[in-house]
Amino acid sequence: MSRPLDEVFTATRAAGRAALIGYLPAGFPTPQESVELITAMVHAGVDIIEVGLPYSDPLMDGPAIQEAVDLALKAGTTTDVVLDTVAQVTAAGATAVVMSYWNPIERYGVERFAARLADAGGVGVIAPDLTPEEAGPWIAATTGRGLDRVFLVAPSSTDTRITTVCSVTSGFVYAASTMGVTGARSEVSSAAPALVARTRRLTSLPIAVGLGVSTGAQAHEVAAYADGVIVGSAFVRRILDAVDHASALARVGDLAAELAVGVTR
Amino acid sequence: MATSSTLPHDDNPPGHFGPYGGRFVPEALTAALDQLDDAFQAAIVDPAFGAELAELERTYTGRPNPLTPVLRFGELCGGARVFLKREDLNHTGSHKINNVLGQALLTTRMGKTRVIAETGAGQHGVAAATAAALMGLECTVYMGEEDTRRQALNVARMKLLGAEVIPVTIGSRTLKDAINEAMRDWVASVDRTHYLLGTVTGPAPFPTMVRHFHEVIGREAREQILAAAGRLPDAVVACVGGGSNAMGLFSGFLDDPQVQLRGYEAGGDGVETGRHASRFSTGVPGVLHGARTYVMQDEWGQTLPSHSISAGLDYPGVGPEHAYLHDTGRAIYESVNDDEAMTAFAALCRTEGIIPAIESAHALAGAMRLGRELGPEAVIIVNLSGRGDKDVATAAAWFGIELGHSESM
Numbered sequence: 001m002s003r004p005l006d007e008v009f010t011a012t013r014a015a016g017r018a019a020l021i022g023y024l025p026a027g028f029p030t031p032q033e034s035v036e037l038i039t040a041m042v043h044a045g046v047d048i049i050e051v052g053l054p055y056s057d058p059l060m061d062g063p064a065i066q067e068a069v070d071l072a073l074k075a076g077t078t079t080d081v082v083l084d085t086v087a088q089v090t091a092a093g094a095t096a097v098v099m100s101y102w103n104p105i106e107r108y109g110v111e112r113f114a115a116r117l118a119d120a121g122g123v124g125v126i127a128p129d130l131t132p133e134e135a136g137p138w139i140a141a142t143t144g145r146g147l148d149r150v151f152l153v154a155p156s157s158t159d160t161r162i163t164t165v166c167s168v169t170s171g172f173v174y175a176a177s178t179m180g181v182t183g184a185r186s187e188v189s190s191a192a193p194a195l196v197a198r199t200r201r202l203t204s205l206p207i208a209v210g211l212g213v214s215t216g217a218q219a220h221e222v223a224a225y226a227d228g229v230i231v232g233s234a235f236v237r238r239i240l241d242a243v244d245h246a247s248a249l250a251r252v253g254d255l256a257a258e259l260a261v262g263v264t265r
Numbered sequence: 266m267a268t269s270s271t272l273p274h275d276d277n278p279p280g281h282f283g284p285y286g287g288r289f290v291p292e293a294l295t296a297a298l299d300q301l302d303d304a305f306q307a308a309i310v311d312p313a314f315g316a317e318l319a320e321l322e323r324t325y326t327g328r329p330n331p332l333t334p335v336l337r338f339g340e341l342c343g344g345a346r347v348f349l350k351r352e353d354l355n356h357t358g359s360h361k362i363n364n365v366l367g368q369a370l371l372t373t374r375m376g377k378t379r380v381i382a383e384t385g386a387g388q389h390g391v392a393a394a395t396a397a398a399l400m401g402l403e404c405t406v407y408m409g410e411e412d413t414r415r416q417a418l419n420v421a422r423m424k425l426l427g428a429e430v431i432p433v434t435i436g437s438r439t440l441k442d443a444i445n446e447a448m449r450d451w452v453a454s455v456d457r458t459h460y461l462l463g464t465v466t467g468p469a470p471f472p473t474m475v476r477h478f479h480e481v482i483g484r485e486a487r488e489q490i491l492a493a494a495g496r497l498p499d500a501v502v503a504c505v506g507g508g509s510n511a512m513g514l515f516s517g518f519l520d521d522p523q524v525q526l527r528g529y530e531a532g533g534d535g536v537e538t539g540r541h542a543s544r545f546s547t548g549v550p551g552v553l554h555g556a557r558t559y560v561m562q563d564e565w566g567q568t569l570p571s572h573s574i575s576a577g578l579d580y581p582g583v584g585p586e587h588a589y590l591h592d593t594g595r596a597i598y599e600s601v602n603d604d605e606a607m608t609a610f611a612a613l614c615r616t617e618g619i620i621p622a623i624e625s626a627h628a629l630a631g632a633m634r635l636g637r638e639l640g641p642e643a644v645i646i647v648n649l650s651g652r653g654d655k656d657v658a659t660a661a662a663w664f665g666i667e668l669g670h671s672e673s674m
């Protein structure tokens with residue numbers, strides 16, 4: 001049986017474009033509003049949604065996402081709320097993976113989290129601080145449940161390391177384009193094409209590029225060499241800067257539409 | 266340099282202490298941690314590195330520092346024979362310099378030109394700024410805004426030494442958040458920057474490496490107590506923030522089962538109030554700042570804020586090796602509340618003419634408790650991890666001493 005992420009990449013490849021992957025924390029700015037915002041992203045052309053699990057110590061994230069997850073936590077976003085968000089956006093047509101630091105998953109119970117996520121219709125997890133060496137229990141819990149495990153490669157990864165990472169990865173490989181935290185940047189790092197090319201030689205998995213992409217033009221540039229384009233902080237920033245929920249919905253939809261044009265080649 | 270003592274868990278996978286430790290970091294840091302581990306492993310078998318560090322310890326830090334018998338203070342500890350390991354007499358005023366000099370030498374060996382550090386009490390930040398000045402490195406120190414206020418003297422010291430001090434204004438504005446910011450800096454600057462982590466926490470190889478550079482405390486203390494008392498102590502006692510001064514002292518006695526290892530963490534306003542840093546009484550195993558260890562967290566895995574009068578103990582995680590020593594029962598950890606620590610602080614001032622750091626006062630309070638349990642025949646070593654100059658304002662406020670007037674405590 002082919003898996004939802006495989007199906008997305010098969011379809012986008014056939015259409016001659018990259019997949020558009022959008023991130024938003026669950027519960028931001030409130031649980032209900034986040035469901036509506038994510039749904040708006042899907043309707044405007046986002047292929048895969050990364051539902052962020054808000055965490056108290058987001059040490060890989062820049063100011064925009066720090067602020068967003070802080071608001072989400074203050075709005076009472078627990079792991080159960082995140083799973084409920086996944087269920088709701090899946091029902092609205094999204095292909096959703098969870099993006100989470102490792103501790104909340106471990107605390108919830110690795111088996112329990114995997115089971116509940118699968119029940120909610122989630123299709124995978126990105127855990128940016130989980131290394132392959134520490135991933136034994138996670139690999140056991142996801143195998144047989146149809147959940148994909150997305151791991152990261154970075155410009156500093158050696159070829160040996162990329163091979164190790166890819167050996168436990170499924171769905172797609174997350175190529176972190178920059179040495180740095182999340183956040184919109186005026187230019188996508190020049191390290192990205194080289195990292196993708198290097199990874200391409202070592203795996204047949206789809207490769208998605210994240211960190212720093214914020215405009216349609218940047219998405220277009222990345223789509224020329226990657227299978228997927230990941231955008232997070234730019235969506236978050238649109239919402240943080242919006243005067244009210246209606247305008248947040250409109251701005252998020254506009255950005256998604258601009259990016260969806262961008263990812264065509 | 267003497268070799269590390271053999272531990273029951275030395276055959277665990279590298280960087281692990283039983284189920285604890287490991288590496289939970291973004292992939293971008295893997296290469297830097299590997300590079301650091303390689304540099305560390307190469308250095309500790311290189312006699313030239315050992316000689317250079319030993320020379321700095323002798324001529325710069327002022328090692329060996331003494332083991333001071335404290336008879337009058339011992340009377341308050343059930344009459345036990347108490348000795349203080351005088352890390353407070355090191356250059357910069359605490360044990361932190363031991364680790365900093367080792368890592369600063371490694372920084373140079375790796376060809377890096379900048380160090381970053383987190384600091385709570387400011388002692389690690391001061392030590393890092395000092396070593397950076399000595400070795401011509403750039404230095405940036407992240408410090409929670411709340412801590413920059415309560416440890417203002419140390420902020421000024423760091424600036425005098427040429428370091429940039431960045432107050433961290435997010436989260437709980439204490440040590441935990443300073444570490445988050447330092448990690449964010451590091452991931453973006455790792456090419457030329459070494460993260461000079463200040464305690465035995467964090468991803469491998471930090472817990473092992475930082476402990477290694479503090480083993481000199483335990484080595485000296487063991488030799489000194491054998492000379493002074495003619496036998497091994499019944500207990501060695503230290504405060505535990507991240508746990509570096511404790512690991513340094515404990516390491517000298519790990520293989521002596523008759524020596525009790527006692528760690529004291531901050532009980533703050535009292536464990537029952539929720540305002541404390543008692544990881545072992547309320548924490549559960551989890552992952553924080555790159556390692557699996559005991560973490561103060563809620564049922565969803567969100568880190569809980571810690572609290573202590575002592576900035577250096579105000580941290581919701583603890584070094585993974587301590588988690589292992591706790592679970593195996595080799596070391597015993599208890600809490601000391603703010604008021605108990607301040608009573609011990611005053612006691613040492615008045616009985617021995619030594620003003621301790623408030624962190625170290627937690628260990629002194631532990632010794633007062635333990636000595637009464639063990640009785641007058643007992644020999645106890647307390648790690649006096651730092652001196653109290655930085656805490657004078659806090660202590661004055663606690664005891665109602667008006668600064669600028671000459672009133673007594």
Ligand SMILES: Cc1ncc(COP(=O)(O)O)c(C=O)c1O
Binds near residue numbers: 387389
């Ligand atoms: C004097 C002193 N003692 C103890 C500590 C706690 O650190 P650790 O538990 O790593 O020794 C600090 C930390 O700032 C300190 O300044």
